[in-house]
Amino acid sequence: MEKMRIKSYAIKHKLSMFNVMKMVKSGKLVTHTEKIDGREVTYIVIDDTTEKEVERGIVNVSAPKRATMEEEIKRLKIELDILKNEISMLNKALSCSHK
Numbered sequence: 001m002e003k004m005r006i007k008s009y010a011i012k013h014k015l016s017m018f019n020v021m022k023m024v025k026s027g028k029l030v031t032h033t034e035k036i037d038g039r040e041v042t043y044i045v046i047d048d049t050t051e052k053e054v055e056r057g058i059v060n061v062s063a064p065k066r067a068t069m070e071e072e073i074k075r076l077k078i079e080l081d082i083l084k085n086e087i088s089m090l091n092k093a094l095s096c097s098h099k
Helices: 006-012 017-026 048-057 069-097
Strands: 004-005 030-036 039-046
Touching: 004 006, 006 017, 006 039, 017 039, 039 048
Parallel strands: none
Antiparallel strands: 004 039, 030 039
């Protein structure tokens, strides 16, 4: 069984220390506290089952899929049509309220 400090664990899994502390407080991670030089140091106990569960829970933020130019143009044309319809509806509403 290996043990690791909270900061090291956060760096290893590319998480914030806040998120690691939330996992500790919720009981998702097993911890062990030791007194070193008069202060308490919390270690995370690492075992295979917990590590697999944590890795499944971590959402990978990878680069978004790049759309092809044609797909992007198609999406923008649809958005442009929606905006044109909204503008024409607003113009009609404004012209009716001024009469």
